[in-house]
Each structure stands twice: as C-alpha cells, then as structure tokens.
Amino acid sequence: MTKTTNDVNALAVGANETRADAKAKAQGREPYAADYYPDGVLWAGAVRPGARQGVAHARLLAIDTAAAAALPGVVKILTAADVPGTNRQGIVHKDMPVLVGDKLRYAGDPVALVIAESREALRQAIGLVVVSLEPLPAVCDPVAAMAEGAVRVHDERADNLLAAAEIRLGEGAQGLDHCDVVVAGSFSTPVQAHGFIETENGVACCAPDGSLTMTISTQAPFRDRMEIAHALGLSFDQIRIVAPCLGGGFGGKDGATVQCLLALAALHSDGRPVKMVWGREENLLAGYRRHSCRVDYRLGANRDGTLEAVHCRLVYDTGAYAHLGGEVMALGMEHAGGPYRIPHVLIEGQCVYTNNPVAGAMRAFGVCQVTFAFEAMIAELARELGIDPLALRRQNALLPGDTNCAGVVVGESTGIADCLDLIAGHPLWLERAAWKDAAPPGTQRGVGLAAVFNAAGYGAKVRDSAIAKVELTGDGQFVVHNAVSDMGQGNAAAFVQIAGHVLQQDAARVSVRQPDTATAYPSGSSSAGRTTFTFGNALIVACEQLKARLINRAGLLLFVDDDSTLTLVPGKIVHQASAREVSLARLAGFLRDEERSCLGEYVAPLCPDPGTGKGFFIGFPHVVFAYGAHLARIEVDLSTGQIRVVDYLAVTDGGQVINPAMYDQQVHGGVAQGLGYALMEDLATRDGQVLAGDFSRYLIPGALDLPEITSVACPGEESRGPFGMKGIGEVAMNGPLPAVANALADGCAIHLRDAPLTPERVLLALESLAEESSQ
Amino acid sequence: MSAWFSPDSIDDALALIERHPDARLIAGGTDLLVRRRSEMSDIPLISLERVAALQGIEEVREDGMLAIGAATRIAELAVSPLLAANAPLLQRAALSFGAPAIRNMASVGGNLCTASPAGDCLPPLHALGAQVELIARAGRRRLPISDFIVGPGRTSLAPGEIVTRVLLPSRDRFAWQAYEKIGRRQSLAISVVSFAALLRLDDEQRIAEAHLAWGSVGPTVVTAPELANWLLGKPLDQSLIDVAAERARAAVCPIDDLRAGADYRRALAGNLLRRFLRRVQHG
Structure with missing residues (x-):
C-alpha cells in the first residue's frame, strides 16, 4: 500500500486532508442513531389522526384506545393527560404540544403515543386507535390568515401573526419617488423538504434513578435537554443526549422532532429502551420544512445604474407552530436587499400561523426565498437600463466599510465584488454568446447570474458560544470532544484537521468523539454557518493550551528550560539540539487524568445595534457574512419546457479555506439542493394535507438532473474566524433558483415569478409569449 | 408477515392459486410491495420469479x-x-x-x-x-x-x-420508431406524458402506415386510431404536422394531478408528435 501524506505528516489546515469520517462512512461502519437496537427494545409511535381523516384543524373530542390496547404486544398508550410538565415544546416560542389535548392545528398533530413490543404491533396499534374529531374551518393561506375575522390557529392570536417586523434605512420607500427607473414584481416560493436520508429517530432509556439517556439524530444535543425538560417537567441534568453522526440534517433536526415523545415513552417503559423512527411519510407530514413565501418588490435606481431604493413585503407561512419562524423571517429580511449598497430601504416582514404543516429551520434559513425575488429584480433592472447584468451587480456590490440593507457596516471580509470579478473572467461567462448561438434545434440557451450572501451565527441577543475539549489519552493519542453535531457537512473532520494542525499530529493520532452531553460541553447547535467558526475557535484555544502544557512537561522530563527548542511532532516531543525526545504515550503516563484534557472557550462577535430594525425579537442583525456569485447556463427544450442546467459555476467567499475538497463538497451540496428548489421540489398541500407524501411524489434531483458544478474559492480572510474561515454551509443554496430563473429570462424572454420552474410553467409561459408575439 | 409461495412451474403456480384464492401474484414486487407498505396487507403472495x-x-x-x-x-x-x-x-x-x-x-x-x-x-x-x-x-x-x-x-x-x-408481431418494416418519456426528473420519475410511435413512408414520402400511443394522458394508453388513419397517404409537410399535432391535443383526455396539469399534458402530447414527425420529415 502506498503511503499517503496523512500517514506520515502532521495534518495541515488548508490542505486536502482525507476526511476523518471518509473511511468509516464508505465502509458503512459509522454508527448513526438509527443503527442502535438495544436488547429488549420497545417501539414508540405517534397517532396523527388529522392526516388519516383529512382534517387540518379540529377539536379533539375523544380517543378510544381500547381496541389498540387489547392488541397483543401493545405495552402502553399515552395521551395528553399522561404528559407531565408544560406539554409544550419549541426552541424560542413554546407553543407546540408534545401530545395534543384540546385541538389539532395541523394534519400531523399527534394525539396519542403508542408503545409496543415490535414495530409490527406498533403499526397495527396506531391504526386501531379511534380518534373522534370535530372538524373546524381551517385557514391554509397566510394572507387570508391575516385578514380580519380569520379563523384562529392559536386562540390567543387574533391576527395569526407570529412575528412582524421592519427594517428602514434612509427615506425608506419614499426613496423610490426620486428614482429614474423602478421595477416591480410579485413572487412565490414553494415549501421545500430537507430530504435527509436518515429520517427523524432516536432511542431512549430511563434508569431506575429517573435519569434519561437518549441517542438521537439531532443538531442540538445540549438544547434538546432544555426542551425536553421544559415539556415534560424534568430537570435538564437528568437527561443525557448522545448525538452520533447524522444522515443529513439541513436544519430539519434543529429542535425537537422525536425527542419529547421518545422521552415520554421512556418514562413509561419500566426501564426498557424504547426506539422511535419516523417513516418517510411521517417525515414529510410531521417533520419541519422550509417556509413558503410570498414576496412583493419594488426596486429603484438612477439612470447610471446606481441602486437608490428598495421596498419589499415578505409573508412567510410558518404553519401551525412557531418553531423558528420569526427568526427565519428576520434573517430573510436582513438579506432582502441583496449584497448591495442601497441608501433607502423599507423591508416589511410578516410570519403567519396557518393550519399547514410546521415550517422551521432549513439551510439558507429564510434567505433563499428573498434572493430569488431580489436577483430577478436586479436582472430586470439591468434589462430596463440596458446595462450588462454583471456590471450592474458589480457597480452596486458591497465593499468593505459599506452599509448593507440592514444598516450594518460590513467588515474587511466582504468579497462579493471579488466573486463577481472571478465570474467576469471565467470562460463560462466570457464565451456565453457563442455557447448560446450553438443551441441545438428545438432548444434555446440562456445564461443567468445571481449574487448572494448569507449571514453566519445566531445574530443579536442569542449567545453564540462554544466550549471545546481536547484530550490526550493514556496511550498518547488525541481525542477531540466534538459538541456540535456532524450532520454530514464535515465539521468533525475539520476539527480533527484543526487539532492535528495546532498539535502537529498526523491523522492516525487524532480522533473525534461525537457529541455526548455527559462528556462534552454546551456549544450550541450545528446550524447557522456557525459550527466550525465558533467551535473551531474554541478548539484552537484548547489545543494551544494542551500543546503548551505538553511542552512544559516534556521540558521537565528532558531538563530543557527553553520552550522554543522543544518541538511537538507526530507522536512525540523532540529536543533537536540534543536529539532527545519523549513519546506522547510516555508523557501521558506522567499526567494525571485531569491534566490530559484542556477546554477552550469562544464567544462569536456581536453586531452593535444599527437602530434600523423594529419588531425583531432575537437574531437581528448579524456581523459575519459569506458571499457568492453564481452562474447557470441552461438549455430549454421548447417542445417540453424542460430545463437542463448544462454548466454551473459557484464562486464563494468563505474567507480562508480549511480543506479545499470539503469546501467544494459544501458548495456542490448547496447548489444541488438549490437546483432541486429551482426546478422541482414542492411539498405542496391542499387544505393542509400533504400531497407529495413520499419520495415517489416529492422529487429531489438525481445525478442525471445535475450539471458539473464548478466551485471556485474566492481568496479572502475573515480575521475573526478560525484560520481566517467563514461558514459556507448555507450561502450556496441561495444562488441556483435566481440564477436559473435569470437564465430562463435571458434565453427565452419569459419571467417566471413562481418557483419551482417546472416544465409545465415554462411551456405555458413559452406558449403565451408566442401568442402575444403573433398578435 | 404474510405467507410466501415460490412455485417453479406454471402448473404449480396454478395449483397454488387454486388453493389460495385470496393470494396475490408477485414478480419483481416494485409496485406491489410499495402498496403493501401503506395497506398493512397480510394477503399471501405467490412469486412467479422462479418459473x-x-x-x-x-x-x-x-x-x-x-x-x-x-x-x-x-x-x-x-x-x-x-x-x-x-x-x-x-x-x-x-x-x-x-x-x-x-x-x-x-x-x-x-x-x-x-x-x-x-x-x-x-x-x-x-x-x-x-x-x-x-x-x-x-x-x-x-x-x-x-x-x-x-x-x-x-x-x-x-x-x-x-x-x-x-x-x-413483426414490425421490422417500420424505419421510424420513437419512444419519449417526459417526467419531472431524468430518472426515477413517473411519466407526465410518454409517447411511442412507429411510422413507415412509401416511396413518394407519403405516410404508408403509422401507429401512435400516448401514456399518462387518459385512463389507459391513448392510441388515436382516427388520427393514425387520417395520416395515411398524406405527404409529410409542415401543414400536415401542425394539424396532426393539433389533432393529437384533441385526441388525448388527460387529468390534472400532482405531476402536471391537463393543459400541459395536452400540449405535450401534440408537441411530442410534432417533434417525431419533424424528425421523420428531415430524414
């Protein structure tokens, strides 16, 4: 076997090190929560009668469990009366019952929890629980939900408004009055499912002393303890959460999914372990999803192309419960003016309760909705002004020191202009005219752009901190105690690389332990582009401390007083001058247990309040942003309306790069998920009932639907990030929909305002265009 | 769990069907097993894959x-x-x-x-x-x-x-054969409209014989025999193609469903025929 550099050299930040999880995942050995089947495990599952009875809003009259309870293998059936504590879950707004006791607010609301000896008995028992409902009028349209006298989703909310806020800069909407040109448009975006492979699941066990141990597919193990404790009247320190690698998350496992139900089941299982796994249908019914959005824009500029003013109204449909709806809306609003300088801004946002399934966190958290609209408006403005769309974007692109649309003065690491310049010099852009001319018969080709950005971190008023722990084991190996879940994005591998770099160790000597609230420390959720940024910074502190401690102890052993003459190398510390050394295994033997671990802490930077926002609760504004410029080249089949994305270029400003291959993987994944959002994904409902309830009807792109995606890292550095990096997990998601829509406008002169851009919408638009031009 | 029988001859299979009149026949199971997932069925299955x-x-x-x-x-x-x-x-x-x-x-x-x-x-x-x-x-x-x-x-x-x-039956006299499936993605997708055609021209480039069929535009496959007959003996030119496409739109009877609306399916049925005939026209 040939040795790779990883076998002999210390890991290096910036190098294409092999992902620490690659081998185990390729071999199928990496354990996921779904892989745990303890001996004697029971099965728990929820009864969700709304979907079965075709009702989205209903008074719960009675639950008859007799037939189900009589089924052999059924252990217990619990209802709201069995829930101790508040029976309310939620990350910020605790409005979601663990089990519904009075009324169903959407088709997936659970009314009972069945515990059974086998999965088969569970399935049958769920079908035998008889639930009497009195249907209530349902409100499933967010605009109708805000109307006077609309049906109330929550009795205490007359207007069904979860949140309403505005951002105002300069003269606000009045700024449009003195613009030479104003373009306007109304847009809608679909509901998108996270589509992770591993559905929501976990296993839990309650010990005789009342302590709960839970292995969960979760993005927020530490916060889960608080959420469960609040809902079930427990103390958070009774609850231990273990969070193995996730088979995908994308935001959908941020906040309780199975957690509270499963903890409740464990409390009633007499010390036996109990497992809950949502099927795909349950995932698409009761899992969280991306907010659909209605957006109205007016964008004004001077004749020379200088952006002057923007006014927009955003309506987010949050479904029956809050989850992070208000925060999703806030982040969307913060990005609603694009990565541009605009002096006069009025952004109005509303987040509305309806009887639809629950929307929540998802990659590009509220931002991809507004990016679609804004970038379509910019493209339209370019056509209107007769200015090249790339030049118009470049002319208005934020530069370090500029004020963005939320009133925040952006820092040194603001690379959108550089990203656009890299597009401008790329062959896919330069050779676009010839490429378009070469369209095969029956097709038309177009090229579209999008300039995007995405904030990193939780935003104001939410403490964004991490506590990292690194340990030297008794045999001289290093273990990073990860505290922020790895949902596949590769943060754990990045932590190994960072630790190896600081401690000068090779891949074989550094491993990672996935989050466990019993051995790691609260470090927030794996989300918001903050995972590697915040935890990585804390980890550097921990590793440097441990390194200093080891050098000091080696100096004692080797009788060396000058630290600078001692070098930490893979497996040992060396004194070059005397050619003496001490192995880390030996050194570990001299250390007491508590000395072999170091903790490092970090708190992410906060933004001073720019005084531009009104009505925000938390999460506004942000201070660190990743930027991106995207280019899509598409070919439209004029007979069918099908769009084939032929080439895709994504230039990303993520500061310095920790690992180029993992960086590209994040961009590829974001673009792929973004193209799904652009072309086909639509978790539509009718009267609150999910229509595309499985993966044969809810389509996500496959390999044949995706182009070669070229990822280019724009050089830059965010001085506050670990090794100069910024999180890029979300920014790539924002580009595809506007880039493809703009390519469609470029190639076919049709301007689709409703996403996804299905063949049907394309063909019907082509036909009406043909009719118009023949008249 | 339901009973599973795996006969290795047709006779055995027929005997099993007689003994288990409630049984379902299964070969690959790619449709049946998906349906059983939601229907919680415990009907016995007779597998034909070893016959x-x-x-x-x-x-x-x-x-x-x-x-x-x-x-x-x-x-x-x-x-x-x-x-x-x-x-x-x-x-x-x-x-x-x-x-x-x-x-x-x-x-x-x-x-x-x-x-x-x-x-x-x-x-x-x-x-x-x-x-x-x-x-x-x-x-x-x-x-x-x-x-x-x-x-x-x-x-x-x-x-x-x-x-x-x-x-x-032998169809090797047809120089032109086409099949197109239009779905919502490039693989693993149920068709929105599919189209199959066989066509033969005579020596004077007139349509001598044609068989057309569309899927997903009616309760069963639409073959539009009137349209195929109408084409016979006609020279393949632009006006014929336009009228044929128009007639195809009229011949199909699609519905609106989650995959697409009826109007789109109707347009597609015409366009796929048009594309095929154009290809034949240009040889």
Missing part, C-alpha cells in the same frame, strides 16, 4: 412473433439483441424505466398487470400491437393489449389466471 417458462425473450418460429416471458426483468429488455433489432422503442422505454435497481427487479408482466396509465412499457406495447397470453386451468387465451388493460389499475385477468407471455 422458468415465464422468463426470457425469444422468437416464436411458427408465427414469426417475438415472445417476452411475463416475469422477464425490464433490465433484460434493455439489453436484448432481439428487441434491439425488432422493437427498439420498447428498448428505449425499458431504459427510461425507474432506475437500474428497479429495472433489475421489475417485470414486464408486472408493468402490464399494474395497468397504471403511466406504465412505461405500455405505449410501446400498444404501438407494437402486442398481444397478451394468459393461462388458467381451463387453458390458454390471447388478447390484444388494448383488450387486456381496461382501466386504470384494471385488466381482464380472470381469477385463477396468469399472464405468461407478451407477443409482439
């Missing part, structure tokens, strides 16, 4: 037909040299079917018996004039495919009967 007589593709010497065993995998259709030579459009349909893993399991007989309006093999089998051979204790019978599939999910398969073979 050798139901496997394979061969020429039937006496009447010059191609015979495809009902349990033959779609993947086998996709690579069969006999089909490549005689029915390339069926081969193209096989290659558009699901994805490789599904093609390795699903059978042509299953696609027939599921009788979905969107069944990928059905438009080519209609255009090819396929016959379906059935066997029961009482004996064998043959039906044209249009008599076999009578509605969405409905066939004329009688209780106690098994589909044994699909028989294809």
Whole structure:
C-alpha cells in the first residue's frame, strides 16, 4: 500500500486532508442513531389522526384506545393527560404540544403515543386507535390568515401573526419617488423538504434513578435537554443526549422532532429502551420544512445604474407552530436587499400561523426565498437600463466599510465584488454568446447570474458560544470532544484537521468523539454557518493550551528550560539540539487524568445595534457574512419546457479555506439542493394535507438532473474566524433558483415569478409569449 | 408477515392459486410491495420469479412473433439483441424505466398487470400491437393489449389466471420508431406524458402506415386510431404536422394531478408528435 501524506505528516489546515469520517462512512461502519437496537427494545409511535381523516384543524373530542390496547404486544398508550410538565415544546416560542389535548392545528398533530413490543404491533396499534374529531374551518393561506375575522390557529392570536417586523434605512420607500427607473414584481416560493436520508429517530432509556439517556439524530444535543425538560417537567441534568453522526440534517433536526415523545415513552417503559423512527411519510407530514413565501418588490435606481431604493413585503407561512419562524423571517429580511449598497430601504416582514404543516429551520434559513425575488429584480433592472447584468451587480456590490440593507457596516471580509470579478473572467461567462448561438434545434440557451450572501451565527441577543475539549489519552493519542453535531457537512473532520494542525499530529493520532452531553460541553447547535467558526475557535484555544502544557512537561522530563527548542511532532516531543525526545504515550503516563484534557472557550462577535430594525425579537442583525456569485447556463427544450442546467459555476467567499475538497463538497451540496428548489421540489398541500407524501411524489434531483458544478474559492480572510474561515454551509443554496430563473429570462424572454420552474410553467409561459408575439 | 409461495412451474403456480384464492401474484414486487407498505396487507403472495417458462425473450418460429416471458426483468429488455433489432422503442422505454435497481427487479408482466396509465412499457406495447397470453386451468387465451388493460389499475385477468407471455408481431418494416418519456426528473420519475410511435413512408414520402400511443394522458394508453388513419397517404409537410399535432391535443383526455396539469399534458402530447414527425420529415 502506498503511503499517503496523512500517514506520515502532521495534518495541515488548508490542505486536502482525507476526511476523518471518509473511511468509516464508505465502509458503512459509522454508527448513526438509527443503527442502535438495544436488547429488549420497545417501539414508540405517534397517532396523527388529522392526516388519516383529512382534517387540518379540529377539536379533539375523544380517543378510544381500547381496541389498540387489547392488541397483543401493545405495552402502553399515552395521551395528553399522561404528559407531565408544560406539554409544550419549541426552541424560542413554546407553543407546540408534545401530545395534543384540546385541538389539532395541523394534519400531523399527534394525539396519542403508542408503545409496543415490535414495530409490527406498533403499526397495527396506531391504526386501531379511534380518534373522534370535530372538524373546524381551517385557514391554509397566510394572507387570508391575516385578514380580519380569520379563523384562529392559536386562540390567543387574533391576527395569526407570529412575528412582524421592519427594517428602514434612509427615506425608506419614499426613496423610490426620486428614482429614474423602478421595477416591480410579485413572487412565490414553494415549501421545500430537507430530504435527509436518515429520517427523524432516536432511542431512549430511563434508569431506575429517573435519569434519561437518549441517542438521537439531532443538531442540538445540549438544547434538546432544555426542551425536553421544559415539556415534560424534568430537570435538564437528568437527561443525557448522545448525538452520533447524522444522515443529513439541513436544519430539519434543529429542535425537537422525536425527542419529547421518545422521552415520554421512556418514562413509561419500566426501564426498557424504547426506539422511535419516523417513516418517510411521517417525515414529510410531521417533520419541519422550509417556509413558503410570498414576496412583493419594488426596486429603484438612477439612470447610471446606481441602486437608490428598495421596498419589499415578505409573508412567510410558518404553519401551525412557531418553531423558528420569526427568526427565519428576520434573517430573510436582513438579506432582502441583496449584497448591495442601497441608501433607502423599507423591508416589511410578516410570519403567519396557518393550519399547514410546521415550517422551521432549513439551510439558507429564510434567505433563499428573498434572493430569488431580489436577483430577478436586479436582472430586470439591468434589462430596463440596458446595462450588462454583471456590471450592474458589480457597480452596486458591497465593499468593505459599506452599509448593507440592514444598516450594518460590513467588515474587511466582504468579497462579493471579488466573486463577481472571478465570474467576469471565467470562460463560462466570457464565451456565453457563442455557447448560446450553438443551441441545438428545438432548444434555446440562456445564461443567468445571481449574487448572494448569507449571514453566519445566531445574530443579536442569542449567545453564540462554544466550549471545546481536547484530550490526550493514556496511550498518547488525541481525542477531540466534538459538541456540535456532524450532520454530514464535515465539521468533525475539520476539527480533527484543526487539532492535528495546532498539535502537529498526523491523522492516525487524532480522533473525534461525537457529541455526548455527559462528556462534552454546551456549544450550541450545528446550524447557522456557525459550527466550525465558533467551535473551531474554541478548539484552537484548547489545543494551544494542551500543546503548551505538553511542552512544559516534556521540558521537565528532558531538563530543557527553553520552550522554543522543544518541538511537538507526530507522536512525540523532540529536543533537536540534543536529539532527545519523549513519546506522547510516555508523557501521558506522567499526567494525571485531569491534566490530559484542556477546554477552550469562544464567544462569536456581536453586531452593535444599527437602530434600523423594529419588531425583531432575537437574531437581528448579524456581523459575519459569506458571499457568492453564481452562474447557470441552461438549455430549454421548447417542445417540453424542460430545463437542463448544462454548466454551473459557484464562486464563494468563505474567507480562508480549511480543506479545499470539503469546501467544494459544501458548495456542490448547496447548489444541488438549490437546483432541486429551482426546478422541482414542492411539498405542496391542499387544505393542509400533504400531497407529495413520499419520495415517489416529492422529487429531489438525481445525478442525471445535475450539471458539473464548478466551485471556485474566492481568496479572502475573515480575521475573526478560525484560520481566517467563514461558514459556507448555507450561502450556496441561495444562488441556483435566481440564477436559473435569470437564465430562463435571458434565453427565452419569459419571467417566471413562481418557483419551482417546472416544465409545465415554462411551456405555458413559452406558449403565451408566442401568442402575444403573433398578435 | 404474510405467507410466501415460490412455485417453479406454471402448473404449480396454478395449483397454488387454486388453493389460495385470496393470494396475490408477485414478480419483481416494485409496485406491489410499495402498496403493501401503506395497506398493512397480510394477503399471501405467490412469486412467479422462479418459473422458468415465464422468463426470457425469444422468437416464436411458427408465427414469426417475438415472445417476452411475463416475469422477464425490464433490465433484460434493455439489453436484448432481439428487441434491439425488432422493437427498439420498447428498448428505449425499458431504459427510461425507474432506475437500474428497479429495472433489475421489475417485470414486464408486472408493468402490464399494474395497468397504471403511466406504465412505461405500455405505449410501446400498444404501438407494437402486442398481444397478451394468459393461462388458467381451463387453458390458454390471447388478447390484444388494448383488450387486456381496461382501466386504470384494471385488466381482464380472470381469477385463477396468469399472464405468461407478451407477443409482439413483426414490425421490422417500420424505419421510424420513437419512444419519449417526459417526467419531472431524468430518472426515477413517473411519466407526465410518454409517447411511442412507429411510422413507415412509401416511396413518394407519403405516410404508408403509422401507429401512435400516448401514456399518462387518459385512463389507459391513448392510441388515436382516427388520427393514425387520417395520416395515411398524406405527404409529410409542415401543414400536415401542425394539424396532426393539433389533432393529437384533441385526441388525448388527460387529468390534472400532482405531476402536471391537463393543459400541459395536452400540449405535450401534440408537441411530442410534432417533434417525431419533424424528425421523420428531415430524414
């Protein structure tokens, strides 16, 4: 076997090190929560009668469990009366019952929890629980939900408004009055499912002393303890959460999914372990999803192309419960003016309760909705002004020191202009005219752009901190105690690389332990582009401390007083001058247990309040942003309306790069998920009932639907990030929909305002265009 | 769990059906097992995948037909040299079917018996004039495919009967054969509209013979025989193509569903015919 550099050299930040999880995942050995089947495990599952009875809003009259309870293998059936504590879950707004006791607010609301000896008995028992409902009028349209006298989703909310806020800069909407040109448009975006492979699941066990141990597919193990404790009247320190690698998350496992139900089941299982796994249908019914959005824009500029003013109204449909709806809306609003300088801004946002399934966190958290609209408006403005769309974007692109649309003065690491310049010099852009001319018969080709950005971190008023722990084991190996879940994005591998770099160790000597609230420390959720940024910074502190401690102890052993003459190398510390050394295994033997671990802490930077926002609760504004410029080249089949994305270029400003291959993987994944959002994904409902309830009807792109995606890292550095990096997990998601829509406008002169851009919408638009031009 | 029987001959299979009249027949299971997931069924299953007589593709010497065993995998259709030579459009349909893993399991007989309006093999089998051979204790019978599939999910398969073979008359005189499947993505997608065509021109470039079939635009495959007859003897020019496409739009009777609306399907039915005829026109 040939040795790779990883076998002999210390890991290096910036190098294409092999992902620490690659081998185990390729071999199928990496354990996921779904892989745990303890001996004697029971099965728990929820009864969700709304979907079965075709009702989205209903008074719960009675639950008859007799037939189900009589089924052999059924252990217990619990209802709201069995829930101790508040029976309310939620990350910020605790409005979601663990089990519904009075009324169903959407088709997936659970009314009972069945515990059974086998999965088969569970399935049958769920079908035998008889639930009497009195249907209530349902409100499933967010605009109708805000109307006077609309049906109330929550009795205490007359207007069904979860949140309403505005951002105002300069003269606000009045700024449009003195613009030479104003373009306007109304847009809608679909509901998108996270589509992770591993559905929501976990296993839990309650010990005789009342302590709960839970292995969960979760993005927020530490916060889960608080959420469960609040809902079930427990103390958070009774609850231990273990969070193995996730088979995908994308935001959908941020906040309780199975957690509270499963903890409740464990409390009633007499010390036996109990497992809950949502099927795909349950995932698409009761899992969280991306907010659909209605957006109205007016964008004004001077004749020379200088952006002057923007006014927009955003309506987010949050479904029956809050989850992070208000925060999703806030982040969307913060990005609603694009990565541009605009002096006069009025952004109005509303987040509305309806009887639809629950929307929540998802990659590009509220931002991809507004990016679609804004970038379509910019493209339209370019056509209107007769200015090249790339030049118009470049002319208005934020530069370090500029004020963005939320009133925040952006820092040194603001690379959108550089990203656009890299597009401008790329062959896919330069050779676009010839490429378009070469369209095969029956097709038309177009090229579209999008300039995007995405904030990193939780935003104001939410403490964004991490506590990292690194340990030297008794045999001289290093273990990073990860505290922020790895949902596949590769943060754990990045932590190994960072630790190896600081401690000068090779891949074989550094491993990672996935989050466990019993051995790691609260470090927030794996989300918001903050995972590697915040935890990585804390980890550097921990590793440097441990390194200093080891050098000091080696100096004692080797009788060396000058630290600078001692070098930490893979497996040992060396004194070059005397050619003496001490192995880390030996050194570990001299250390007491508590000395072999170091903790490092970090708190992410906060933004001073720019005084531009009104009505925000938390999460506004942000201070660190990743930027991106995207280019899509598409070919439209004029007979069918099908769009084939032929080439895709994504230039990303993520500061310095920790690992180029993992960086590209994040961009590829974001673009792929973004193209799904652009072309086909639509978790539509009718009267609150999910229509595309499985993966044969809810389509996500496959390999044949995706182009070669070229990822280019724009050089830059965010001085506050670990090794100069910024999180890029979300920014790539924002580009595809506007880039493809703009390519469609470029190639076919049709301007689709409703996403996804299905063949049907394309063909019907082509036909009406043909009719118009023949008249 | 339900009982599973795996006979290795047609006789054994027929005997099992007699003993378990409530049983369902299964070959690849790619439709049936998905349905059982939600229906919690414990109906016994009789698997036909080990019955050798139901496997394979061969020429039937006496009447010059191609015979495809009902349990033959779609993947086998996709690579069969006999089909490549005689029915390339069926081969193209096989290659558009699901994805490789599904093609390795699903059978042509299953696609027939599921009788979905969107069944990928059905438009080519209609255009090819396929016959379906059935066997029961009482004996064998043959039906044209249009008599076999009578509605969405409905066939004329009688209780106690098994589909044994699909028989294809020779169509090698058709220089033009086409199959197109339009779905919401490039693989693993149920068709929004599919289209199969066989066409032959005479020496003066007039249409001598045509068979057309559309899937997913009606309760069963739409073959529009009036339209095919109307084309006969006409020179293939632009105005003919335009009228034919218009007539195709009128001939289909699609519905709105989650995959697409009826208007789009109607437009597509016309456009796919137009694209095919244009290709023929330009030789």
